[in-house]
Amino acid sequence: MADIPVLTIDGPSGSGKGTIAQMIARELGWHYLDSGAIYRVLAFASLKHQIPALDENSLVQLAQTLDLQFHLDDDRLNVLLEGEEVSQQIRTEKAGNAASKVAAIPAVRAALLQRQRDFCQQPGLVTDGRDMGTVVFPDAQFKVFLTASAEERALRRYKQLKEKGIESNLSDLITEISERDKRDSERKVAPLLPATDALILDSTELGIAAVYEKVCSYCAI
Numbered sequence: 277m278a279d280i281p282v283l284t285i286d287g288p289s290g291s292g293k294g295t296i297a298q299m300i301a302r303e304l305g306w307h308y309l310d311s312g313a314i315y316r317v318l319a320f321a322s323l324k325h326q327i328p329a330l331d332e333n334s335l336v337q338l339a340q341t342l343d344l345q346f347h348l349d350d351d352r353l354n355v356l357l358e359g360e361e362v363s364q365q366i367r368t369e370k371a372g373n374a375a376s377k378v379a380a381i382p383a384v385r386a387a388l389l390q391r392q393r394d395f396c397q398q399p400g401l402v403t404d405g406r407d408m409g410t411v412v413f414p415d416a417q418f419k420v421f422l423t424a425s426a427e428e429r430a431l432r433r434y435k436q437l438k439e440k441g442i443e444s445n446l447s448d449l450i451t452e453i454s455e456r457d458k459r460d461s462e463r464k465v466a467p468l469l470p471a472t473d474a475l476i477l478d479s480t481e482l483g484i485a486a487v488y489e490k491v492c493s494y495c496a497i
């Protein structure tokens with residue numbers, strides 16, 4: 277694993293991690309791991325299989341055997357659970373919150389660790405999440421921590437939902453995003469935290485193209 281280049285992009289919800297990570301993975305032809313999608317699919321699968329939220333043993337067993345596939349297209353990431361397309365269902369705020377809850381269980385995180393590391397293949401990997409630079413790929417060559425104010429991130433989500441024809445309430449989104457930030461940052465295992473050797477980028481005042489340029493120049497692309 278040591279000689280395979282890895283770029284990790286961690287940060288809170290709506291900071292633009294997925295957008296930038298996918299752009300760079302396509303540009304370089306590297307593999308792409310959306311680690312948040314794994315937690316989202318796990319939460320979704322636990323509902324599908326009617327696993328009670330407090331049944332940790334069953335959740336861990338599900339995490340160990342989760343039948344999950346990713347396909348990165350030119351314009352989106354397709355996610356399949358047990359062969360069934362779930363890309364849209366796992367992107368709701370409700371699914372994000374459910375993911376944040378299962379992700380706070382240490383044994384669930386441990387069960388998913390190797391599955392994430394297996395994405396590290398030649399010619400390289402771009403990955404985004406909360407603990408990619410701190411826990412899953414601590415030896416990554418390039419680490420970015422992308423952030424933005426909660427108001428700006430909620431506004432981005434609001435616009436994103438509107439584009440999909442989904443009406444939402446901006447102040448509810450700010451509250452939801454702040455609650456999720458708090459849960460993700462305060463949990464005991466692998467909290468949302470910049471790696472000590474990460475480039476910290478605040479994108480509150482930066483557009484997508486400007487962030488992309490800064491990350492490319494940091495990675496000398």
Ligand SMILES: Nc1ncnc2c1ncn2[C@@H]1O[C@H](COP(=O)(O)OP(=O)(O)O)[C@@H](O)[C@H]1O
Pocket residue numbers: 287288289290291292293294295296432433435436479482483484487
């Ligand atoms: N720097 C930016 N400025 C404005 N909008 C952005 C920026 N980065 C991402 N976006 C938009 O914000 C939304 C959320 O971005 P996304 O990459 O899904 O965030 P994350 O993966 O961190 O949750 C998307 O609609 C995306 O196009």
Ligand SMILES: Nc1ccn([C@H]2C[C@H](O)[C@@H](COP(=O)(O)OP(=O)(O)O)O2)c(=O)n1
Pocket residue numbers: 287288289290291294311312313315316372373375376379380404405406407408456460
């Ligand atoms: N590496 C990761 C990725 C996501 N999670 C958890 C915490 C997050 O709130 C949820 C959903 O993550 P995801 O990156 O898909 O969410 P956003 O796109 O940032 O809204 O999963 C995690 O604990 N560790």
